[in-house]
Amino acid sequence: MTQHECLWTASAPAPRPYLDKPLPGKTDVVVVGGGYTGTSAALALAKGGARVTLLEAQSIGWGASARNGGQALSCLHDPLAHLVEKHGRDRARAMFLAAVRAAETVEQVIKDESIECDYWRSGSVEAASKPAHFETFEREQAMLYDVAGYKVQLVPKGEVASELGTQAYHGLMINPRGGSVQPAKFVHGLASAAERAGAEIHEATRVLAIERLGLPARDGSRFLVRTDRGDVHAKDVVLAANAWVGTFIPEFRGRVFPVESFILATEPLPAELAARLIPNNRVVYDTRRVLAYYRLSPDNRMVWGGEVTFSGVRPEANIHSLRRGMLRIFPELSDFKIEYYWGGTLGLTLTESAHAGMIDGMWYSMCYVGHGVTLAVYLGRQVANGILGRSVDNPFADLPIPRIPLLRDRTWYANVVKAWYGFLDRIA
Numbered sequence: 001m002t003q004h005e006c007l008w009t010a011s012a013p014a015p016r017p018y019l020d021k022p023l024p025g026k027t028d029v030v031v032v033g034g035g036y037t038g039t040s041a042a043l044a045l046a047k048g049g050a051r052v053t054l055l056e057a058q059s060i061g062w063g064a065s066a067r068n069g070g071q072a073l074s075c076l077h078d079p080l081a082h083l084v085e086k087h088g089r090d091r092a093r094a095m096f097l098a099a100v101r102a103a104e105t106v107e108q109v110i111k112d113e114s115i116e117c118d119y120w121r122s123g124s125v126e127a128a129s130k131p132a133h134f135e136t137f138e139r140e141q142a143m144l145y146d147v148a149g150y151k152v153q154l155v156p157k158g159e160v161a162s163e164l165g166t167q168a169y170h171g172l173m174i175n176p177r178g179g180s181v182q183p184a185k186f187v188h189g190l191a192s193a194a195e196r197a198g199a200e201i202h203e204a205t206r207v208l209a210i211e212r213l214g215l216p217a218r219d220g221s222r223f224l225v226r227t228d229r230g231d232v233h234a235k236d237v238v239l240a241a242n243a244w245v246g247t248f249i250p251e252f253r254g255r256v257f258p259v260e261s262f263i264l265a266t267e268p269l270p271a272e273l274a275a276r277l278i279p280n281n282r283v284v285y286d287t288r289r290v291l292a293y294y295r296l297s298p299d300n301r302m303v304w305g306g307e308v309t310f311s312g313v314r315p316e317a318n319i320h321s322l323r324r325g326m327l328r329i330f331p332e333l334s335d336f337k338i339e340y341y342w343g344g345t346l347g348l349t350l351t352e353s354a355h356a357g358m359i360d361g362m363w364y365s366m367c368y369v370g371h372g373v374t375l376a377v378y379l380g381r382q383v384a385n386g387i388l389g390r391s392v393d394n395p396f397a398d399l400p401i402p403r404i405p406l407l408r409d410r411t412w413y414a415n416v417v418k419a420w421y422g423f424l425d426r427i428a
């Protein structure tokens with residue numbers, strides 16, 4: 001029986017609710033959003049001695065953070081060659097190495113805070129969907145070493161079976177770093193760590209607007225944060241609301257748009273089959289524009305996401321599309337039931353880059369293009385460093401975010417973009 005329910009939340013212990021406290025009238029830092037960005041920033045701020053108040057409209061992890069594919073990647077969405085073209089060699093190197101440090105940071109924070117989230121240093125596999133994509137891998141491998149001193153391994157078509165039990169790909173690129181997490185356990189572990197360090201967390205608290213005070217108040221407050229449970233004065237604000245940031249920060253309206261991605265999980269597979277399909281238990285994604293990303297869960301389910309799926313359509317239509325994509329790669333899964341199916345929302349901009357910096361005196365970090373498991377944790381921590389007056393590693397600072405013309409109904413926009421990219425994947 002397929003359940004329209006997220007495997008990760010269904011298979012995690014029931015989280016502690018953060019509903020028991022009145023809002024403080026004032027605080028040092030308000031963090032808006034309780035995903036990886038917000039909980040990581042809150043943890044670092046509280047450890048740095050700041051009085052932190054995290055406000056989450058729904059519940060911890062409700063956004064993308066409890067529902068994603070759990071691929072903790074040590075790279076960026078853009079290949080290094082594209083980054084060099086867009087930003088020049090030095091900034092591209094800094095961006096790439098920040099992503100590597102982001103993966104290391106995730107591993108370290110899980111260890112330091114004893115977060116039980118099934119972390120496994122799996123490394124990742126990028127799978128060439130077309131012959132030309134493997135040639136791109138060869139150039140990328142050389143460039144990664146030349147520009148960043150970073151080593152990846154290539155697997156030619158004839159040897160793919162050592163990594164994936166399928167004939168569908170034209171070669172692979174293996175990134176040995178990074179790993180996989182159980183996303184819901186990870187975000188709840190970060191929230192608990194932040195609370196232990198002294199952060200105050202308030203769920204079911206929606207920020208409606210943020211006003212900058214003309215003159216700082218006598219207690220140093222510079223912002224008035226208006227919520228549906230009352231107002232909070234703060235010296236600093238961290239915007240960690242990702243896809244929804246434009247709903248209360250007018251400057252981001254029409255620039256950050258939400259895109260839904262869907263995932264299914266099969267019933268648990270026999271151990272022998274699971275070990276044949278993904279022998280080294282790595283996380284996997286392919287090279288299409290509308291890519292598929294997949295992995296095994298700790299109990300050997302195939303967890304498959306991506307494909308051309310649409311927001312606002314009947315769930316069954318998206319399940320069919322996901323299942324078709326999965327069976328193209330692993331036909332032997334046709335006999336296995338789909339037991340879970342869910343969607344989640346990512347924030348994207350036209351730049352297809354991460355964005356972190358300052359707007360109108362407030363700090364923000366968002367839009368990690370499918371790499372937020374690591375980048376959100378890292379950049380959330382960098383934002384905290386900035387507030388604490390420490391050195392900051394943020395090569396994504398203040399990249400311009402173009403406005404999208406006529407972006408009012410954001411659902412149709414994301415659907416059209418996906419359909420167009422899906423078409424390009426088929427023809428090019």
Ligand SMILES: Cc1cc2nc3c(=O)[nH]c(=O)nc-3n(C[C@H](O)[C@H](O)[C@H](O)COP(=O)(O)OP(=O)(O)OC[C@H]3O[C@@H](n4cnc5c(N)ncnc54)[C@H](O)[C@@H]3O)c2cc1C
Pocket residue numbers: 032033034035036037038055056057058059060061062063064065066067068069070071072073205206207208240241242243244245247248260261262263293305343344345346365366367368369370371372373374376
């Ligand atoms: C289906 C799916 C699969 C993905 N797979 C991967 C993957 O395998 N690897 C990877 O690296 N990345 C993946 N991602 C992306 C990754 O999950 C995100 O980049 C990351 O979770 C972003 O974290 P965040 O804290 O910035 O945002 P979110 O987790 O989205 O959190 C933002 C929070 O802000 C809250 N909020 C919004 N507005 C307000 C308001 N007004 N007041 C208070 N709170 C508010 C929301 O309720 C939400 O909980 C995936 C995303 C999805 C949707």
